[in-house]
Amino acid sequence: MSNTFDSPMYDSIRSFVKLNFVIEDGQTIYLLDNMLLTQLSKAARDTPDCFTFFIDHFRQHHAVLLIPDIIFEESSRNRDMTPERYATFYQPFFQILSEHVDLFYVTFRDCFDFVHRGATTRQQAFAQFRLLAREIVRSHTELSQQVQQSPTIEAVESAIRAVRQDCGERILHLLACSLLVDGAETVTLLSNEGPGVYYTRLTMANNETLRRALFMEDQHVFRSVYRLQSLDQLLDSIVKNQSVTNPVSFIECMRAGQHKHRKVHYRTGEDVSDRQQLDNPDFLQIILDPQGRITF
Numbered sequence: 001m002s003n004t005f006d007s008p009m010y011d012s013i014r015s016f017v018k019l020n021f022v023i024e025d026g027q028t029i030y031l032l033d034n035m036l037l038t039q040l041s042k043a044a045r046d047t048p049d050c051f052t053f054f055i056d057h058f059r060q061h062h063a064v065l066l067i068p069d070i071i072f073e074e075s076s077r078n079r080d081m082t083p084e085r086y087a088t089f090y091q092p093f094f095q096i097l098s099e100h101v102d103l104f105y106v107t108f109r110d111c112f113d114f115v116h117r118g119a120t121t122r123q124q125a126f127a128q129f130r131l132l133a134r135e136i137v138r139s140h141t142e143l144s145q146q147v148q149q150s151p152t153i154e155a156v157e158s159a160i161r162a163v164r165q166d167c168g169e170r171i172l173h174l175l176a177c178s179l180l181v182d183g184a185e186t187v188t189l190l191s192n193e194g195p196g197v198y199y200t201r202l203t204m205a206n207n208e209t210l211r212r213a214l215f216m217e218d219q220h221v222f223r224s225v226y227r228l229q230s231l232d233q234l235l236d237s238i239v240k241n242q243s244v245t246n247p248v249s250f251i252e253c254m255r256a257g258q259h260k261h262r263k264v265h266y267r268t269g270e271d272v273s274d275r276q277q278l279d280n281p282d283f284l285q286i287i288l289d290p291q292g293r294i295t296f
Contacts, residue, residue: 004069004073004107005069007076009081009082009083010072010076010083010086011087012086012087012090013086013091013095016094016095016103017094017098017104018103018104018105019104021064021104021106023179023183026062027062027063027064028061028062028063028064028186029064029184029186029188030058030064030065030066030189030190031065031068031172031175031176031187031188031189032065032067032071032190033071033169033172033189033190034071034075035191035192035193036191036192036231037067037093038075039231039254039259040093041089041090041092041093042089043253044093044096044097045089045093048092048096050250050253051096053238054097054234054238055097055101056242057234057237057238057241057242058101059100059101060241064101064103064104065101065102065103065104066104066179067103067104067106068105068106068108068168068171068175069106069108070161070167070168070171071172072105074168075090106175108153108171109153111129111171111175112126112129112153112178114175114178114182115132115178115182118183126153129153129156129178130147130156131209131213132177132181132210132213132214133147133156134147135207135209135210135213136200136204136210137160137170138203138207138210139200139203143159143160143162143163147160160174166200169196169197170196172191172197173197173201173204176189177210177213177214180214180225180226181214184225185225186224186226186227187225187226187227188228189229190229190230190231190234191229191230192232192259192262194263197228198228198265198296201223201226201228205219205222205223205226231254231259232255232283232294233295233296235250235294236294238250239251239284239288240287248280248284251283252280255280260279260280261277262277263277264278264283264294264296265294265295266286266292266294267291267292267293268286268289268291269291
């Protein structure tokens with residue numbers, strides 16, 4: 001176990017999180033970023049009745065949730081965070097959800113190990129892993145050069161972490177690609193993030209070098225196996241596929257605070273799509289429309 005999870009900060013949740021993830025048939029692999037971890041933890045803590053719908057969603061999809069060490073670090077980075085406060089904020093989420101689905105802690109070394117499983121030699125695995133990392137940060141020239149010059153896994157990690165902004169997102173992208181190399185059928189990243197996730201994934205899909213490293217020639221194949229799902233998409237899926245007796249109350253519960261100001265990608269017909277801020281009545285109208293769909 002890495003030093004991150006050894007910290008007393010995580011004493012309250014450690015027993016609910018597993019290590020050494022291995023891909024198995026029938027799993028749906030979800031990755032969780034810091035914002036979604038925060039939002040779902042708030043639901044588990046403050047509105048457990050609403051959180052029940054998310055539990056049912058993950059159970060129906062035979063989910064496993066993977067959370068890399070950087071996301072745990074980000075979750076504990078608030079100035080006044082203490083182990084006691086961390087327990088108050090996050091323990092209900094981990095304790096309740098772990099009773100129904102498996103949650104895994106993933107290190108940066110684990111990302112390499114996923115690639116290594118499918119490689120002939122360690123040298124081949126490292127070359128492929130470094131290539132994936134380089135192409136994921138391709139738009140950031142300095143980071144890309146640092147990664148390319150890195151002689152070890154630790155040096156690759158240091159390079160990716162050299163700039164704090166979007167660091168968690170970069171590692172999540174690398175984790176997703178590593179899992180796909182290891183044979184995952186699909187990987188779904190739970191995130192609301194636009195620049196660091198939604199648009200970066202589009203750029204990745206158009207990157208031929210990255211796709212070749214993943215043995216994918218077609219950008220559409222890439223997007224079909226590396227999926228994104230925002231909180232709004234989760235809400236759309238839950239309302240459409242579960243018996244939510246009071247969808248108005250459920251949406252008001254989950255789309256509160258700053259989240260109400262988020263610009264939503266959606267479709268209202270085969271050829272009609274848009275992206276704009278939606279108040280909750282308009283949001284609910286779209287997802288209750290048979291032709292309506294939240295796309296991010």
